Amino acid sequence: MEKGHITSTYPFNAFSVTLNKRGVSDYTKTSYPIRYGNYSEIKTKNLVYHFNLNSEIRFIQGRGDDWPNPVEWVKRTMGNDWVYYSSGGYNGVFDCLGEYYVPCLSYGASSLLDARPFNLPEVTKAIDGWADAVSSLASSLNGNRDAALIDFFETVTKKDPSFLVGRARRFYEMIGGPISVLPPDTRHVDYDVIPVTIADGCLYNCGFCSVKSGKRFSARTEENILSQIHQLKAFFGPDLRNYNSVFLGQHDALNAADELIFFTARQAYDHLTLNRSYMTGATLFLFGSVGSFLSKKASFFEEMNRLPYKTYINIGVESADPATLKYLRKPISLEDIERTFERMMAVNHRFEAIEITLNFVIGENLPENHAPSILSLIRDRLDRPYPKGAIYISPLHEYEKKRYMKDALHVIKTQSRLPVYYYLIQRL
Ligand code: SF4
CATH class of the missing domain: 3.20.20.70 (Aldolase class I)
Incomplete structure (x- = not known):
């Protein structure tokens, strides 16, 4: 165990929170979802949200029947684009891309797939609604006053979609x-x-x-x-x-x-x-x-x-x-x-x-x-x-x-x- 690294899990009735979770540390090609690096996670009945070490939303993955496929997810880039990772539905994805997942982009049209995940209501609802969903979870902590947990929710809710738009702009200005x-x-x-x-x-x-x-x-x-x-x-x-x-x-x-x-x-x-x-x-x-x-x-x-x-x-x-x-x-x-x-x-x-x-x-x-x-x-x-x-x-x-x-x-x-x-x- 790395010195000073503490993973904390907070179970609630309708959701759970894990802070400082450790993902995989080697980039690996797998046909199932894996998460790299250190991150924090909120898990609800239907969705899993991942946040990076700056408490910025990074991934959303569906768990319910509404989600197109339980092994697929969306990832937000530093440029604030959402990318849908599709397992294909197309034989030979690995053959074509050298990867097990096809990143489906919300811009351009250079995908090999006919799928249009950003036209699916479950996907757009998850992306457009993550900030409200997390805010409402923040108000149902059942009196839990754990400082790390409170701090996490305060930071995450501050880093809402409009904050992230500004951050992407700043990112581009620097380079x-x-x-x-x-x-x-x-x-x-x-x-x-x-x-x-x-x-x-x-x-x-x-x-x-x-x-x-x-x-x-x-x-x-x-x-x-x-x-x-x-x-x-x-x-x-x-x-x-x-x-x-x-x-x-x-x-x-x-x-x-x-x-x-x-x-x-x-x-x-x-x-x-x-x-x-x-x-x-x-x-x-x-x-x-x-x-x-x-x-x-x-x-x-x-x-x-x-x-x-x-x-x-x-x-x-x-x-x-x-x-x-x-x-x-x-x-x-x-x-x-x-x-x-x-x-x-x-x-x-x-x-x-x-x-x-x-x-x-x-x-x-x-x-x-x-x-x-x-x-x-x-x-x-x-x-x-x-x-x-x-x-x-x-x-x-x-x-x-x-x-x-x-x-x-x-x-x-x-x-x-x-x-x-x-x-x-x-x-x-
Ligand atoms: S050399 Fe310039 S214009 Fe030509 S393909 Fe490369 S980036 Fe495009």
């Missing part, structure tokens, strides 16, 4: 704006990352891209980065110990100077006290581009491999077909894409603590050589299957048909010699 997309690899930590913006804009401003800022690439200063880290530390407060992962934003952090990347990674690790996280290990995520990846020398990866993180670098390649690249208005050459692929394999083979992953798009109207061009890399250039170097496939448009996406993913996946997954574009 210089919303995170329009997280790397697909952040699924390994259930998207629980602390974002530090190291650079804005990107190199290509490709015509097809819906997540770009439209700005030219520009790195932040060390001073700006340190200020973000200090503000984030204060902002996350006690709940910092539930985090062990950092995302270096935004769209091409890899294009920043080596020294700036290492400076940020180390300062974040030290000041955010990742070595004292409740969660095991530490993970670093960043996006790169073909240009920034090819410009890095071998010494960069040697040093990155020595950082106290497992690092995932996700690179947007999109296609290996010149006609498709032209259609996408992505100004990179086939030769550079082939070099990127070869280098990804070499880096992944040589450096245990680094995994390079690649993104491709799929779309019904793309030129006919597009899908074969992806296979020309991930099947034809490899002599056998390799477990490292995930390939992520995302729909070119939100309106791509789900049937088409599933079929296209299946065709690529079954022939690939690298793991292939669907990329669910998720913001923070």
